[in-house]
Amino acid sequence: MIAERALDTLEYRKIRDEVGKFASSSIGKNHIQNLKPSADPEEVGRLLDEMDEGASVLRIRGNVPMGGIFDVRPHARRAQIGGVLSPAELMETAAVIRAGRILRQFFEKIDEEGDIQIPLLLSKKDALPVLTGLEHEINGCIDDNGAVMDSASPELRRIRSQKRIQESRVREKLEGFIRGKNAKMLSDSIITIRNDRLVIPVKQEYRGSFGGIVHDQSSSGQTLFIEPDAVVQANNEVSRLKGQEKEEIDRILQRLSALVQEVASELFTTVDLLGEIDIIFAKAKYGSANKCTRPFMNTEGYISLKKARHPLIPQDEVVANDIEFGREHTAVVITGPNTGGKTVTLKTVGLFTLMAQSGIPVPALDGSELAVFDQVFADIGDEQSIEQSLSTFSSHMVNIVDILKKFDENSLVIFDELGAGTDPQEGAALAISLLDEVYGRGARVMATTHYPELKAYGFDREGVINASVEFDVETLSPTYRLLMGVPGRSNAFEISKRLGLPEHIIAQAKSITGTDRREVDGMIASLEKSRRAAEQDAEQSRELLDEAEALRADLKRQLEDYEARKQELEDKAKEKARKLVDNARREAETVISELRDLRMNHAANVKEHELIDARKRLDSAAPENRVLKKAKKEKQEAELKPNDEVKVLSYGQKGTLLDKVSDTEWTVQIGILKMRLPETDLEYIKPEKQKEPKAMATVQNRDSHVKLELDLRGERYEDAIVRVEKYIDDALLSNYHQVSIIHGKGTGALREGVQKYLKKHPRVKSFRYGGAGEGGLGVTVAELK
Incomplete structure (x- = not known):
């Protein structure tokens, strides 16, 4: 049990007030005002689970139907001791039953759709009593304004019908006084009510001209409210019918109150459960409004x-x-x-x-x-x-x-x-x-x-x-x-x-x-400095980790795209091969059938040239001949040696031989990449004839000192762009197909400027960020035309 003193000292009651602002009913507010912390771990877990379910419902559904909830427990208690409830009290009772029914249907729909798991709220839904019969009974007798309707009983309908007829007769007679020759004797041409009877306003001086009963007079005494003799009997009949109407209404209310008495305990349960559900969603709404989480x-x-x-x-x-x-x-x-x-x-x-x-x-x-x-x-x-x-x-x-x-x-x-x-x-x-x-x-x-x-x-x-x-x-x-x-x-x-x-x-x-005090203060200052440095390092580490994660995700996506493309090409190749084999098989079967024909029909008369022609057709039908002849690599015109320019058949890229790793493999420089490739995947490229020796000497001279990468780190923006422009020209003259520009990460201004320049350059085919082993976001790799 938590001490009351701690609740006050820690301002827990203010939190209860804040949560109470989100309650939908007075019942929920009262429940929250009585809310206290629990020391039972299981109960605490259940309370937080209920709140969590409420938050999920609000997040997915947006709102919860919690209207029409009244505290009808006093009404039910009065009905239990034989009291007669008023129409307004009966209306509130029906509203609470309706609120429970709507909430029950709301939870049942969530359970059917299955998009939110709310086992605890469903258990409260199952505990809500079903009192739909009483709800319909009350709604069939009392309208939305709290009046008992004619349909409440046949007797009430009959009494009210007769009362309306009598009131109509009284009005007709009084309207005759208003519109007739006596109209000048009236203070106003209206019919009004005094002492629950219909009367007309007559001027004081004409009192003797009207028989009947004086029910009231104006404050000045100049007007008397008279019930003429002609309508007294009809008004008496109206009064008698009103008495019967009241008796019938009392009987109806007594019958409905007896029905409430029968289910009073269920009404207590309904009110308590609706209050508990209101608390759950009030907590969830408070959490959403204040950016709270469930611990x-x-x-x-x-x-x-x-x-x-x-x-x-x-x-x-x-x-x-x-x-x-x-x-x-x-x-x-x-x-x-x-x-x-x-x-x-x-x-x-x-x-x-x-x-x-x-x-x-x-x-x-x-x-x-x-x-x-x-x-x-x-x-x-x-x-x-x-x-x-x-x-x-x-x-x-x-x-x-x-x-x-x-x-x-x-x-x-x-x-x-x-x-x-x-x-x-x-x-x-x-x-x-x-x-x-x-x-x-x-x-x-x-x-x-x-x-x-x-x-x-x-x-x-x-x-x-x-x-x-x-x-x-x-x-x-x-x-x-x-x-x-x-x-x-x-x-x-x-x-x-x-x-x-x-x-x-x-x-x-x-x-x-004193020395000790200064040493302690110095030690504390050092700790504070170390703490701030550690926090800064942690922040930088988080930024680097985020960047690495983004790069990893990008590489993973590229790898997935590559694997998907590779699988697609393999599937196409297999399908093409299957078709080739099928065609070859059909062609072979045709040739064999023709040979059999020749043997059957011509016997020994088969000419040599006919056999040769059939053999050629069989040879050409074989799929390996069709594919291999097309893909067969021409014999190298010259023996490969270091610094030779070659074409890598599997990538379709040009490269330069660096050294021979084994009898069948070479190390090849392709742009900024070095790769180990089989000799069968390399095709020798003849060097172009040097028509202009001087110009070629210039190119060779450039090629000898133009690197495959340009480092701009530490450069001013304007100087860096000038260097990039010159470097791209040198790279093109050196016949480079791919270059790397190192600009670092920094604020990103230099990187954006370099990429903006490359985007406008007519000889730049494309560019991208460096890969995992190429410098990541600090390097831009450009492919040249």
């Missing part, structure tokens, strides 16, 4: 929050922090300046725990984890009690003593400014002693303090970790970022210096503080 829960006291934001601080102002402890370290001591965010950090951890144990999502990133604690204790803020004449220190001690009596190893204990309000030396000693007690008994503890003595506390105890809130000396303000593993340090000297305090005063103050 993982454990029973080992482990807490790991990723980018946690205090839920009561506006999203555009709050600073998100990573907080982790509970395994290797079961105690956290946070130091740092005032207003730096220490208390907010404590409240964030405590409030997140209470929210999660209530089934409410928390404003942190996916993958966050919280523990289910039996008890949560918090001593936060200045709770000085004037009535009890207690000081701040005494007030805190009263609370702490109570905590020490109740906490156990499965508790979360939070102390704010532990030991504050008394002598610093005694307060620090007391704070250390209290932390040892709570930490030593196995509880999870977080504490904040100003005492420098506690900065060394985390280094002396194996399961304790220091933390601090960052302070920006340049802006003289806290950043509210939590630094785990780094104790806070005093910034008094730096702040004083920034504010203009003379240097000699600061130097004297530093000399007074």
Whole structure:
């Protein structure tokens, strides 16, 4: 059971109010106001699972039909003791039954479609009572305005029919007075009602001209509202029928109330279940509005929050922090300046725990984890009690003593400014002693303090970790970022210096503080610097990893395209070969059939030239002859040697021989690639005749020093483009088919400029980024025409 004091101290009730704003009914709001954290791990898991199902329904369906829900439990209780419900109360009862029916149908449709798994919501749907008969009965008797309809019973229809006839007769007679010669005696030509009877307004001076009953007079006394003798009897009949109508309506309401009495317990169940379902979707809506996630829960006291934001601080102002402890370290001591965010950090951890144990999502990133604690204790803020004449220190001690009596190893204990309000030396000693007690008994503890003595506390105890809130000396303000593993340090000297305090005063103050204090501050400053450097390195590593992943995905896609194309070509080749074989087989069968014919019909008269002709047809029909003759490589006109230019048959590219690896293989340079290829895949290319020796000498001279790659890293943009232009010209003169331009990654400006130039160049066929072994996004590979 979570202590009520902790609920107030950690502002849990404010969270309940925030969640309650998303409830659709007063029942849901009341349920949320009574919501409390559970210490049962199974119940906590179920509450979070229900919320998760609600979030899934909202994400896929957009909304949930939760209208028309009223708290009809008081109506049902009154019906149970024999009370008669009003038409409005009966209408609300029918509306609740209808809301349950619509919600049940909504969940059944989701279950049928199967796109969302909602087993817990379906169990609540199955528990909703089916009271459709009572709903129809009430709706058949009472209309949307809360009036009992004529169709409620045959007797009511008869009475109202007669009443309308009598009222019509009365009106006809009174209209005769209004339109006749007596019209001048009336204050106004209207028929009105007084004492539930139809009357006409007569001027005071003509009172004697009308018999009948005076029911009322105007405030001035000049007009009398008279029921003439001619309509008194008819009005009496109308009154009698109205009495019968009321009796029949009462009988109908009594009958409907008796039906409600019969299902009162089912109505209680319906209201409770609708309230629970309303809570589930209110939590889910709150989570969606505040960018919350469902945390993982454990029973080992482990807490790991990723980018946690205090839920009561506006999203555009709050600073998100990573907080982790509970395994290797079961105690956290946070130091740092005032207003730096220490208390907010404590409240964030405590409030997140209470929210999660209530089934409410928390404003942190996916993958966050919280523990289910039996008890949560918090001593936060200045709770000085004037009535009890207690000081701040005494007030805190009263609370702490109570905590020490109740906490156990499965508790979360939070102390704010532990030991504050008394002598610093005694307060620090007391704070250390209290932390040892709570930490030593196995509880999870977080504490904040100003005492420098506690900065060394985390280094002396194996399961304790220091933390601090960052302070920006340049802006003289806290950043509210939590630094785990780094104790806070005093910034008094730096702040004083920034504010203009003379240097000699600061130097004297530093000399007074002592060597140990300066060494500790230096160590803390070094830790802060290392922490910032590590964070920067981690950020760069993440960027490189993202880039590598993108490149890997691109290469994987290219490989898949290659494999698909390769398979397609193989399939086409196999189909072509099959057709060739089929044609050859048919041709062979035809030749054999003709030979048999010759033998049967001509016997020994078969001429030699006929046999030769048949053999030729058989030879030409063989598929291997058709394919191999076409693909057979011509005999090399000259023996291959290093530096010869060759054509690689399998790729259709030109290359240069580098050296012979074995009797059958060569190393070949193709553009910037070196490949090991069989000699049978190489075709010698004769060098072109040198018609202009001088020009060729120039080309050879260029070829001798033009590299296959151009490195532009460190170049200014304008100089780099000039170099690219000259390099492309040299490469074309050197008869290069492919070159690489190294521009690096950087801001991307140089890369964009190079690619923009290549795109406009008439002799650039295409370009692409370098592959995995070619430099990746830092290199552009261009293919030349």
